[in-house]
Amino acid sequence: MGAYLLRRLLQMIPLVLGISVIVFMVLVMAPGDPVDLLLAGNPRVRAEDIQLLRQIYGLDDPLHIRYLKWLAAALRGDFGYSRTYQIPVLDLVWDRIGNSMWLTVPSFFLALAVAVPVGVYSALRQYSVADYAATFFTFFGVSIPAFWFGIMMIYVFAVVLRVLPPGGFSTPGVPPGWPALVDRLQYMVLPVVVLSLLQMAALTRYTRSSMLEVIRQDYVRTARAKGLAEAVVIRRHALRNALIPIVTILALSIPALFAGAPLTETVFAWPGIGRLIVESVGGGDYATAQVALLFLAMLVLVFNLLADLAYALLDPRIRYD
Amino acid sequence: MTDAGDDGMAEVRPGESSGRGVALAVRPTPRVRPVVGQSYWQIALARLRRHRVAMFGGCTILVLVATAVLSPWIAPYAPTHIDLTNRMSLPSWRHPLGTDELGHDVLTRLLYAGRVSLTVGFSAALASALVGTLVGLVSGFYGGWLDNVLMRFVDIMLSIPDLPILIILARYFGGSLLGIILVITAFGWMGTARLVRGEVLKLKRTDFVEAARALGASNARIMLRHLVPNTLAPVIVAATLAVGGAILTEAALSYLGFGIQPPTPSWGNMLQNAQDFIWRTPLLAFWPGLMIFLTVLCFNFFGDGLRDAFDPRLKP
Numbered sequence: 031m032g033a034y035l036l037r038r039l040l041q042m043i044p045l046v047l048g049i050s051v052i053v054f055m056v057l058v059m060a061p062g063d064p065v066d067l068l069l070a071g072n073p074r075v076r077a078e079d080i081q082l083l084r085q086i087y088g089l090d091d092p093l094h095i096r097y098l099k100w101l102a103a104a105l106r107g108d109f110g111y112s113r114t115y116q117i118p119v120l121d122l123v124w125d126r127i128g129n130s131m132w133l134t135v136p137s138f139f140l141a142l143a144v145a146v147p148v149g150v151y152s153a154l155r156q157y158s159v160a161d162y163a164a165t166f167f168t169f170f171g172v173s174i175p176a177f178w179f180g181i182m183m184i185y186v187f188a189v190v191l192r193v194l195p196p197g198g199f200s201t202p203g204v205p206p207g208w209p210a211l212v213d214r215l216q217y218m219v220l221p222v223v224v225l226s227l228l229q230m231a232a233l234t235r236y237t238r239s240s241m242l243e244v245i246r247q248d249y250v251r252t253a254r255a256k257g258l259a260e261a262v263v264i265r266r267h268a269l270r271n272a273l274i275p276i277v278t279i280l281a282l283s284i285p286a287l288f289a290g291a292p293l294t295e296t297v298f299a300w301p302g303i304g305r306l307i308v309e310s311v312g313g314g315d316y317a318t319a320q321v322a323l324l325f326l327a328m329l330v331l332v333f334n335l336l337a338d339l340a341y342a343l344l345d346p347r348i349r350y351d
Numbered sequence: 352m353t354d355a356g357d358d359g360m361a362e363v364r365p366g367e368s369s370g371r372g373v374a375l376a377v378r379p380t381p382r383v384r385p386v387v388g389q390s391y392w393q394i395a396l397a398r399l400r401r402h403r404v405a406m407f408g409g410c411t412i413l414v415l416v417a418t419a420v421l422s423p424w425i426a427p428y429a430p431t432h433i434d435l436t437n438r439m440s441l442p443s444w445r446h447p448l449g450t451d452e453l454g455h456d457v458l459t460r461l462l463y464a465g466r467v468s469l470t471v472g473f474s475a476a477l478a479s480a481l482v483g484t485l486v487g488l489v490s491g492f493y494g495g496w497l498d499n500v501l502m503r504f505v506d507i508m509l510s511i512p513d514l515p516i517l518i519i520l521a522r523y524f525g526g527s528l529l530g531i532i533l534v535i536t537a538f539g540w541m542g543t544a545r546l547v548r549g550e551v552l553k554l555k556r557t558d559f560v561e562a563a564r565a566l567g568a569s570n571a572r573i574m575l576r577h578l579v580p581n582t583l584a585p586v587i588v589a590a591t592l593a594v595g596g597a598i599l600t601e602a603a604l605s606y607l608g609f610g611i612q613p614p615t616p617s618w619g620n621m622l623q624n625a626q627d628f629i630w631r632t633p634l635l636a637f638w639p640g641l642m643i644f645l646t647v648l649c650f651n652f653f654g655d656g657l658r659d660a661f662d663p664r665l666k667p
Binding site for chain 2: 049177185286289312320322330
């Protein structure tokens with residue numbers, strides 16, 4: 031296991047470098063010259079000053095030199111300043127990630143709590159009405175545009191029923207502690223449901239097909255043949271094995287939730303990392319957008335690794351030596 | 352979905368039952384079923400036509416394509432026609448689905464927006480399928496360092512979350528139709544590439560490819576005549592599902608303001624302002640989303656039916 035982990039970590043190095051090149055290129059491709067943007071609307075700037083600034087920022091260096099300089103700074107944790115907020119980009123991104131976690135973590139557990147039971151039941155009663163309903167639900171979940179679903183939810187729960195806020199993060203003036211938490215929970219309900227829908231649908235589908243595959247295996251037939259109660263057969267022999275591939279899908283759903291956040295967070299005006307990307311791109315603050323992108327890509331890598339490790343740990347048939 | 356048939360056993364037909372005691376008797380001539388030549392594609396088509404959900408999806412897609420193509424003739428107004436005295440009006444005889452905040456006829460804009468969405472969906476899916484097939488084919492066929500480089504590149508592209516980078520790139524490309532198609536394609540080909548590579552690796556070792564090589568076929572001929580046709584079915588399934596995915600992505604980008612720019616209508620950008628008016632005219636937000644949902648749902652239905660139809664493990 032140790033050797034396998036080491037090998038996987040070494041394999042990640044070229045991946046990380048490749049991602050960094052693409053993320054760097056994103057910044058290079060940004061429309062508008064950084065110096066022009068910096069000095070926009072300042073009539074007293076002389077041509078020499080512009081030239082000096084270009085030199086300081088290294089904008090006239092060849093591309094590979096610029097990349098290496100950028101990489102060296104990035105490795106030190108220096109990603110520059112946000113144009114909009116005038117604070118270090120890294121601080122800004124960390125702050126927004128924290129806000130996003132309020133949505134992604136509950137969404138993850140909601141998806142898990144609904145998808146696994148529904149998927150298992152659907153597989154055990156294949157071709158029943160419940161199975162068709164569950165299958166339709168998965169199609170519904172992967173086909174509906176998240177932002178439209180969000181708007182419809184706002185209409186029903188905030189406009190018509192008036193039971194939940196239409197968007198936002200917290201009510202101003204609520205005292206900290208319990209009242210603030212209760213207040214926050216009200217704001218969380220709709221975005222959490224909307225954010226988790228896609229993952230919920232995908233996970234239900236995977237659980238169903240994984241379970242269908244497992245209940246046809248010989249060891250399940252053996253378990254039945256030796257007279258075990260049906261509940262024991264399902265729980266101990268079928269479900270435990272069906273869940274192994276699900277763990278992989280689960281691990282990958284965390285970065286997927288973050289990647290889907292731009293839409294949900296925009297609909298509900300939630301100040302998370304997704305909305306930060308939308309706002310910073312809209313406002314031409316590309317340094318911020320780039321770091322947010324880099325963070326999300328690293329998240330994918332980390333959870334990919336975790337998924338593989340979990341798979342190796344859970345499935346004794348798999349040996350990595 | 353993997354709904355493998357429950358019984359893999361060959362069915363025992365009455366005429367062939369090995370009745371005891373007839374061993375000495377004259378063996379009845381086995382009933383021969385007339386062999387009807389049916390190609391793989393004919394079988395798949397026959398199965399698809401029996402798949403009700405897929406047929407519903409396919410027919411609805413045809414209707415949507417027809418209304419999009421014919422929109423200049425069937426739409427009641429021009430897409431940029433503004434009825435200043437009737438802004439944000441409810442459905443009426445003059446405006447069957449009402450008007451938006453600028454006085455555009457919503458039905459007209461829905462019809463024209465369908466052209467944009469379907470164009471993006473079909474073009475991006477087709478381009479992704481072409482790029483993915485090419486990369487997968489080259490990677491699987493030649494192997495070695497080329498395969499290594501291409502597949503690591505695929506890994507890198509797959510590690511970058513698509514919606515965030517598409518938002519950034521769509522903004523750079525200024526929200527033109529071609530720009531949106533290119534950007535969605537740039538991050539849409541990797542799945543097909545992996546799929547085709549896997550199939551090619553399997554096919555490369557089969558006897559018929561070996562035979563073709565022995566007969567002196569060139570690499571290009573083997574790839575185009577033998578490998579590509581045999582990987583076509585899964586690629587078609589993936590591309591069909593990708594149309595829905597691309598429509599969803601375009602709608603998301605346009606909703607966020609980085610996709611198709613007004614006054615050109617797209618289902619996504621029609622929703623952009625609708626949320627602000629949800630207290631007064633909620634229907635304004637309803638129609639464009641419903642169109643996106645219905646269209647994507649139908650492509651998913653049809654793609655899923657195609658997958659079942661092409662699956663040789665399922666019963667005919």
